[in-house]
Each structure stands twice: as C-alpha cells, then as structure tokens.
Amino acid sequence: MASAPRRRVRSPAPARKGSHLRVIAGGRARSSTKPASRLSSRPALRFGAAAAIVLAAFVFGLVLLHVLLAQSAFRLQSLQDEVRLQEARFREMRYRVASSEAPARIAEAAEDIGLVVPGEQRYLLAPEEPPGEE
Amino acid sequence: MGKPRLRLASLFVLLALGLAAIAGRLVWVQGFESTRYVEIATQQRERRFTLPPQRGSIYDRDGAELAISMDVQTVFANPHFVPDAAAAANLLAPLLQADPAELLEKLERESGFVYLARKIDSQLAEKVRALGIPGVSLVAESKRFYPAGNLAAHLLGFVGLDNNGLGGIEAHYEERLRGEPGEVLMERDPAGRPIPAGTWRLKPPTAGDHLVLTIDREIQFAAEKALERTVTGFDAVGGSIVVLRPSTGEVLAMANMPTFDPNEFGASTDEARRNRAVTDMYEPGSTSKVVTAAAAIESNVIGPADVLSVPDRLQIGSKVFTDYRPHPVMDLTFADVIAQSSNVGTLKVAQLLGKEKLHEYLGKFGYGRRTGIDFPGEAPGMLPDVDAWWTTSMGTIPIGQGVAVTPLQMTSVLATVANRGVAVTPRIVLATRDARGNRSPAAAPEDHRVIDERTSRRLTEILLGVTEKKNGTGKLARVPGYQIAGKTGSADRVDPGSGGYQGYVTSFIGFAPAGDPQLAVGVVIDNPSVHVGSVTAAPAFKEVMQFALRHLGIGPGPVLPTEGTPLPGPVRSGGESGSSEISALPAGD
Numbered sequence: 048m049a050s051a052p053r054r055r056v057r058s059p060a061p062a063r064k065g066s067h068l069r070v071i072a073g074g075r076a077r078s079s080t081k082p083a084s085r086l087s088s089r090p091a092l093r094f095g096a097a098a099a100i101v102l103a104a105f106v107f108g109l110v111l112l113h114v115l116l117a118q119s120a121f122r123l124q125s126l127q128d129e130v131r132l133q134e135a136r137f138r139e140m141r142y143r144v145a146s147s148e149a150p151a152r153i154a155e156a157a158e159d160i161g162l163v164v165p166g167e168q169r170y171l172l173a174p175e176e177p178p179g180e181e
Numbered sequence: 182m183g184k185p186r187l188r189l190a191s192l193f194v195l196l197a198l199g200l201a202a203i204a205g206r207l208v209w210v211q212g213f214e215s216t217r218y219v220e221i222a223t224q225q226r227e228r229r230f231t232l233p234p235q236r237g238s239i240y241d242r243d244g245a246e247l248a249i250s251m252d253v254q255t256v257f258a259n260p261h262f263v264p265d266a267a268a269a270a271n272l273l274a275p276l277l278q279a280d281p282a283e284l285l286e287k288l289e290r291e292s293g294f295v296y297l298a299r300k301i302d303s304q305l306a307e308k309v310r311a312l313g314i315p316g317v318s319l320v321a322e323s324k325r326f327y328p329a330g331n332l333a334a335h336l337l338g339f340v341g342l343d344n345n346g347l348g349g350i351e352a353h354y355e356e357r358l359r360g361e362p363g364e365v366l367m368e369r370d371p372a373g374r375p376i377p378a379g380t381w382r383l384k385p386p387t388a389g390d391h392l393v394l395t396i397d398r399e400i401q402f403a404a405e406k407a408l409e410r411t412v413t414g415f416d417a418v419g420g421s422i423v424v425l426r427p428s429t430g431e432v433l434a435m436a437n438m439p440t441f442d443p444n445e446f447g448a449s450t451d452e453a454r455r456n457r458a459v460t461d462m463y464e465p466g467s468t469s470k471v472v473t474a475a476a477a478i479e480s481n482v483i484g485p486a487d488v489l490s491v492p493d494r495l496q497i498g499s500k501v502f503t504d505y506r507p508h509p510v511m512d513l514t515f516a517d518v519i520a521q522s523s524n525v526g527t528l529k530v531a532q533l534l535g536k537e538k539l540h541e542y543l544g545k546f547g548y549g550r551r552t553g554i555d556f557p558g559e560a561p562g563m564l565p566d567v568d569a570w571w572t573t574s575m576g577t578i579p580i581g582q583g584v585a586v587t588p589l590q591m592t593s594v595l596a597t598v599a600n601r602g603v604a605v606t607p608r609i610v611l612a613t614r615d616a617r618g619n620r621s622p623a624a625a626p627e628d629h630r631v632i633d634e635r636t637s638r639r640l641t642e643i644l645l646g647v648t649e650k651k652n653g654t655g656k657l658a659r660v661p662g663y664q665i666a667g668k669t670g671s672a673d674r675v676d677p678g679s680g681g682y683q684g685y686v687t688s689f690i691g692f693a694p695a696g697d698p699q700l701a702v703g704v705v706i707d708n709p710s711v712h713v714g715s716v717t718a719a720p721a722f723k724e725v726m727q728f729a730l731r732h733l734g735i736g737p738g739p740v741l742p743t744e745g746t747p748l749p750g751p752v753r754s755g756g757e758s759g760s761s762e763i764s765a766l767p768a769g770d
Contacts, residue, residue: 131321135252135303145246145328150402167727170662170737 226368227380233323234360235616236344237389239337239351241398242431242611246328248337248351248443250344252321254306256297260288262316269314273297276308300324325351327443333401335437335456336394336556336609339446348446348454350392350609353557357613360389388616395431395611400424403728404436408704411721412438415709418684421458421588422725423703427596427692430605430626432554433700433729435459435589460558462585463686463705466672467522467654467714467770469543469581471594473531474519474643476542479636482533485516485643491526498572502528502580505671505713505770520646520653522669522770524580531579539579540567545631546594547604548584553627554607562586581672588688592703595667595690598644599698602637603628641666642741645695654770658689658719660727663737666698667691667722669714671770674707684708687770689718693726694738702726714770 146152210218239248256277263269266288274281277298287295297317301309306319325340338349345359346352363386368379404422412420417438424434437457441449455461477483492510494503504524518526531539544550549564563585570578577583586594589607597604606626614620632640644666647655654669669689676683690703702725704718711717729735 131252132303135321138249138251139303141246142249142251142326142328145249148245149329149332150399151330151332154402154406167661 226376228367228369230365230367232363232365232384232386233344234362234386235388236323236325236340236360237358237391237614239358239392239394241333241394241396241401242433243398244393245398247333247394247396247398249326249328250323251326253300253302253324254309254319255299255322256301256306256309256317256319258288258295258297258317259293260290260295260316261293263288264315269317272312272314273309273317276305276312277301325443329398330444331440331442332398332405333394333396333435334441334443335454335458336396336432336435337443339443339454348557349456350394350556353555354392354610358389358392360616361387363387390616391614392610393612393614393620394609395426395433396435396609397433397729397732399732400725400729401434401436403732404434404725405440407721407724408436408438411704411706411709411717415706415711415717417709417717418707419457420704420706421461422705422721423458423589423592424725424729425592425596425607425701425703427600427605427698427701430596430607430628431611432607432609434725435609456556456558457707458588458705459554459556460560460587462560462562462587463707464584464672464675465581465586465591465688466670466686467524467581468591468595468668468670468688468690469584469586470519470522470527470579471598471640471644471668472542472546472548473527473534473539473579474515475546475598475632475636475640476538477515477530477534478639479542479632480534480538483515483530485639486514488512488514489518489526489529491518491523491529493525495525495528495576497528497532497576500573500576502576516643516646517650517652519643519668520650522647522654527580528576531575534579536567536570536575536578539575540564540570542632543578543584546597547590548586552587552590552593552607554589555609559589560587562590581670585675588703588705591688591705592690592701595692595703596701597631598637598640599666599692599701600637601634602630602632604631641695641698644668644691645741648691654713654715655689655691655719657715658691658722658726660693660723660730663693663726663730664695664741665691665693665723665726666695669719669770671713685712687712687714687717689714689722691722691726693730694735696737696739696741699733699735699738700726700729702729 236250238246238250241247256273258269260266266285270281270284270288273279274284277284279298284297287297300322309317310319323344325344327334327337327339334349336349338351338353339347340351341347346355351358364384366380366382368376368381370376404424408420408422411417419438421438422434422436423432425432435456435458437455439453441453446454478485483489489512490510491504491513493506493508494501496502502524505522513521513523513526515526515530517523518530543564547562549562551559551561565574565578565583574583593604593607605628608623608626610623612620612622645664647653647668648659648665649656655665655667658665658667658669667689668691669687671685671687673682674684674686675681686705686707687709688703688705690701692698692701702722704714704721704725706714706717706721709717
C-alpha cells in the first residue's frame with residue numbers, strides 16, 4: 048500500500064511586528080463581535096428591502112398605469128365606434144323621415160284613405176269701402 | 182504546458198472574432214442601416230387610412246331633403262382567418278340573401294380579402310356583427326340616397342360608386358358637395374388592433390357644403406304629375422315643364438319625361454336621364470311670335486289695336502305660308518293676330534319690321550345663347566346669323582321655325598315679359614350651408630333689360646287675349662279667378678335620328694297673375710298624338726299654375742284690360758261662310 052502523501056504542515060506565523068491584532072482576555076470577545084456585525088447590516092437590509100418594495104411598487108404602478116391607459120384607449124375606441132354607429136342611425140332615420148314626407152308617398156297614402164284633390168279655388172271680391180257703422 | 186495556452190489563445194481569438202463580427206454587425210445595423218430598418222419597422226406598425234368626407238346634402242327651398250349621404254356597412258372577409266368556411270357561409274347566406282355555395286366559394290379563396298356584401302343597411306350589419314364569425318368584418322362606406330325617389334331626378338343628377346357626381350346638380354356642384362378627405366395615421370399591433378399609446382395623428386375630413394335649391398318640392402311634384410298625365414294621355418315621346426319666378430330667376434320646378442330613379446340610375450337609359458328642359462332644343466313655333474310682337478311694338482311698327490288685313494296664305498320667296506286653318510281675308514287687330522295665332526298676320530308684321538330688327542330682338546331675348554343657369558350641359562339654342570337667312574327665312578323665323586330654343590329659354594322669354602321687360606338669369610341654387618350650419622346665399626343673378634316696361638305691359642295685355650278672348654287659342658289654360666297671359670305653340674319637330682321634320686312639338690308658355698306676374702310656367706310636349714298646344718299643353722299649364730298659385734298663396738292681383746278690340750267677324754269675305762265657322766273651329770296654334 049502506498050503511503051498517503053504527507054502534507055506539509057505550516058507552523059503558525061509569528062506575530063508580525065506592529066500588528067494591530069491583540070489578544071483579548073476570555074472567550075467572550077469573539078462571541079460579542081457577531082451581534083455587533085448583525086446590528087450594523089440591518090439598516091442596509093432594510094434599505095435594500097425598502098428599495099425593492101418601492102421598485103416593485105413602481106414597476107407595478109407603471110404596469111397598472113399602462114393597463115389603465117390601454118383600457119381607456121379601448122374604451123375611447125369603443126365609444127368612438129358607438130358615436131359613429133349612432134350618427135349612422137341618425138342619418139338613416141333622417142332618410143326615413145324624408146322618404147315618408149315625399150309628396151308621392153303622401154299622395155298615395157291620402158288616396159288610400161279616400162282623400163281627393165280639392166276643387167277649384169273661388170275668389171269673392173270685397174266691396175271697396177267697408178259698410179258704415181251708422 | 183504549451184497546448185492549454187494554445188487552446189486558450191485560440192478560444193480567445195475565436196471569441197474575439199465572434200464579438201467583433203457581432204459588434205460590426207451592430208454598428209452596421211444601428212449606424213449605417215438604421216434609417217432603413219426604422220422605416221421597415223414603421224411600415225410594419227403604422228397604418229395610414231384615408232377618411233372619406235361626408236358629401237353635402239341637397240335640400241329644397243323649404244329644407245326638405247332631396248339627396249342625403251349615409252354610412253352603410255360593407256361585409257368583407259379574410260378567408261385565411263375563417264376557421265370553418267362552410268359554417269360561416271351557412272350562417273351568412275340567409276342574412277345577406279346570398280347563395281351559400283357562392284359565399285362558400287368566396288370564403289375558400291386563396292386571398293386575403295373578399296367582399297361578401299356591399300353597402301347593406303345598419304340593422305342587417307348589426308346582425309352580421311352579432312354572429313361574431315372570425316375573419317368576417319364590416320367596414321363603413323358612404324352611399325348617396327334620394328329619399329323622394331324620382332322627384333326632381335333630372336335636376337339632382339346622380340353619383341357614381343365613388344360618390345362622385347356624374348350628372349345634374351351633383352356634377353355641377355361636385356367641388357362644393359364633395360368636401361375634403363382626411364387621414365389618420367396609427368400604430369397597430371400584429372392583430373390589427375390600434376396600439377393605445379402608439380402614434381396617432383389625425384387630420385379630420387372636411388364635410389362638403391349642403392345645397393339649398395330654389396326648387397319647391399310640392400310644385401315639382403305637381404309639375405311631374407301633370408307632365409306624366411299629359412305625355413301618357415297624348416302618347417307623346419316626352420316633355421318638359423319649367424316653373425320660374427320671373428323677378429328672381431328662381432326655378433321652382435323643372436320636370437321631364439321620361440324620368441328615372443337616381444337611387445338606381447344604372448337601371449335607366451341615357452334618354453331617361455336627360456334634362457330635356459335644359460339640354461334639348463326644339464323649334465318653338467308660335468310661342469316665338471311673342472318676340473316678333475315685342476320687336477314690332479317696341480319699334481313702333483304696329484300697335485296692339487292696329488288693324489291688319491289677314492288672308493289665310495302668304496307667299497314669301499318661293500314658298501307659300503298659311504294659317505292653321507283656311508279662312509277668308511279678315512281684318513284683325515294685331516292683338517287678335519297674336520290671340521288667334523295667325524301665321525300670316527304675324528308674317529305681315531314681320532315684313533314691316535324687317536329681318537335685321539327681328540334678328541336683333543331674337544338675340545336680345547336670348548336665342549342662340551345659353552341662359553347661364555347653374556346646370557351642366559345647357560344647349561345654347563340656335564339663331565342663324567342674319568346674313569345667312571334665306572328669303573324664305575322671313576316666312577319661318579317670325580313664327581318660330583328655323584330657330585331653336587330649349588324649354589328653359591322659351592320660358593325665360595315669357596318670364597322677361599312678365600318681369601316688366603327685364604331678363605333674369607335662371608338659377609337652381611338658392612344658398613349653400615357649410616357643415617357648421619352657416620348659410621351663404623348664392624350670388625344675386627345677373628339681369629338686363631330687354632324691352633321697356635311699356636312694351637312689356639302692352640304685350641302682357643295682348644297675351645291675356647290668348648286665354649281670355651273668344652277666339653283665343655289658350656282658353657284651356659285659364660285658371661279660374663286669375664288672369665293668365667300666355668301663348669300656345671305648335672311646330673314641326675326635328676327628328677333626332679333622321680334630322681328631317683317628323684311630328685310636332687306643342688307648347689303653352691305663360692305667366693300669372695297677368696296684372697302682377699309672380700310665376701311663369703312653360704309646358705313643352707314632344708310629339709303628342711294631338712298636334713296643337715292649345716289641347717295638349719294648355720291644360721297641363723293650367724294644372725301646374727293653379728297648384729303653384731294656391732300653394733304659394735298668390736292672389737289674383739290687379740285686373741288688366743285685354744289689349745285690342747275684338748272684331749265681330751270677317752270684314753271682307755273671301756267667298757267662304759267665314760266668321761262663324763272660324764269661331765267654331767278648335768283654335769290652332
């Protein structure tokens with residue numbers, strides 16, 4: 048069996064001169080540093096979350112606005128179509144009225160109910176001077 | 182050691198080349214070719230539509246609609262988008278009153294667009310829309326309608342498939358009626374729907390102006406009915422009736438036979454669509470004696486009460502001209518010559534007048550010249566230059582043969598006499614109205630004096646005798662309660678086919694009330710079975726004039742004396758039994 052390659056174990060480096068690190072008494076110092084870093088990252092998280100929410104709200108608002116705009120445009124289009132339709136109906140009704148009022152149709156309808164063309168007109172001459180009141 | 186580096190270097194070079202190619206293409210597309218691609222993209226998204234203008238309506242003088250444009254729906258399909266052509270054809274066929282097989286054939290065509298039904302009414306269109314067949318759509322198209330059918334058809338004219346005027350007022354006032362088309366530019370999605378926030382540029386169309394005509398719908402109808410009865414009753418080829426207001430030149434009615442329905446003008450013939458009153462010339466015959474008389478009176482050649490010795494025939498050049506019926510030599514006043522429509526008497530007066538003077542007055546009354554009415558295709562009539570007259574022309578032109586006029590021209594002649602000697606250009610359009618309702622009256626018509634007022638009055642008194650005297654030829658034109666001045670006419674008819682004379686044209690043209698003329702009516706009948714205007718045209722005149730006077734509330738007006746003293750009978754007998762026989766005979770023209 049081949050022996051496993053030996054790993055070279057580095058001896059711990061001697062403390063460099065002028066290092067800022069220093070030994071703190073007790074093991075608490077390590078544990079006491081963790082809550083401090085959590086506390087310091089919370090505002091960033093909050094800011095990030097808030098920014099994400101604002102961004103999401105902004106995007107959602109933008110989409111909503113676009114949808115509303117689109118809906119309005121479709122509604123406008125629909126109303127314009129309706130206006131055109133009603134105008135067309137109005138003109139059609141005007142046409143029907145004009146057709147109904149046509150002299151030929153009226154003459155035919157009059158004959159149907161037994162009306163006749165009037166006789167010749169007669170004029171009576173009034174006296175030149177009105178009769179006196181006495 | 183070297184190989185991995187080579188591989189890395191190769192990969193790097195490849196990637197670099199690839200990126201460079203992409204970057205190069207990017208620069209090419211975005212830099213050098215950007216304009217082209219922008220155009221292509223724009224073409225894909227943007228659609229430009231022409232918005233047709235609303236054609237102006239045409240109204241009668243009282244605001245009744247005579248022509249109106251309406252949007253109607255046209256059904257079309259894109260066969261590529263119709264999932265089940267057979268089902269669609271079966272659903273549409275009963276609504277569109279079409280053959281299902283025919284519809285199916287259209288819906289199965291390898292085409293992106295087929296018409297299924299054009300210009301259907303809105304109710305039917307709604308039913309088609311309600312079916313919701315994919316690929317089947319509706320589009321609005323404008324269509325011209327004439328609600329009163331054939332009423333004033335010749336005046337109104339008609340429009341073609343593209344709503345452009347092809348005849349009558351529709352053609353003459355095309356530019357005013359048509360309006361200006363608009364345009365809309367919009368962005369559309371691939372399904373063809375407008376993109377709400379996309380480009381939208383609108384240039385709205387300008388609607389055409391509305392026309393208010395001088396025509397009175399009721400009088401027009403009365404004229405058409407009277408004309409129809411006359412033409413049918415006398416088995417005539419056709420005819421025309423014109424009603425004018427002498428003082429303003431307004432045409433209150435212009436009827437023609439045969440007629441047509443402008444709603445279906447394609448089903449009519451050119452013959453039926455012609456406005457004969459304006460475009461057809463005829464030799465006026467005895468109604469033209471009015472001009473001869475006016476010239477003679479104004480030139481002081483003769484007075485209404487002056488007596489003439491009138492035989493029944495007169496030789497001029499190589500020809501002998503006769504009166505309508507043989508009679509002994511009679512002494513007639515000039516007023517009686519006109520009242521009895523004596524050809525010989527009129528020719529004798531014309532000889533005293535001379536051809537230059539007669540030609541001058543014919544020209545003054547508008548012979549050979551268009552009246553200037555606002556209507557297309559007006560004929561000018563025909564008046565030969567005096568130098569071109571034959572010797573025998575003095576036997577024909579004074580009695581209305583050898584010259585040609587339109588019914589409108591001849592009615593204008595009588596209207597001039599009625600208007601105290603002033604001719605007013607006839608007109609059909611009273612006013613225009615724009616889309617906002619602003620009304621602009623038409624320009625005042627031109628007028629000019631033709632004869633002086635005194636001549637006009639004396640002539641009116643002579644023409645009164647035509648309807649009121651015992652031997653007058655126009656007794657059937659009398660309207661009870663009114664004095665009618667007018668003149669009958671009967672002339673040889675020029676056959677349009679051969680160019681020779683064949684048949685007759687009869688007429689009665691007059692005005693009323695004679696004491697204060699308000700209306701002039703001309704009736705011209707083309708080749709009736711009875712050849713005198715006193716029998717054919719005079720009753721139609723009476724019918725129209727009576728209706729118009731009543732409809733417009735025109736009273737009888739001041740009473741005029743008839744000019745000239747009627748003589749008891751022939752003074753000089755020609756060997757015939759004479760007067761009683763002449764009196765008993767139906768009058769000629």
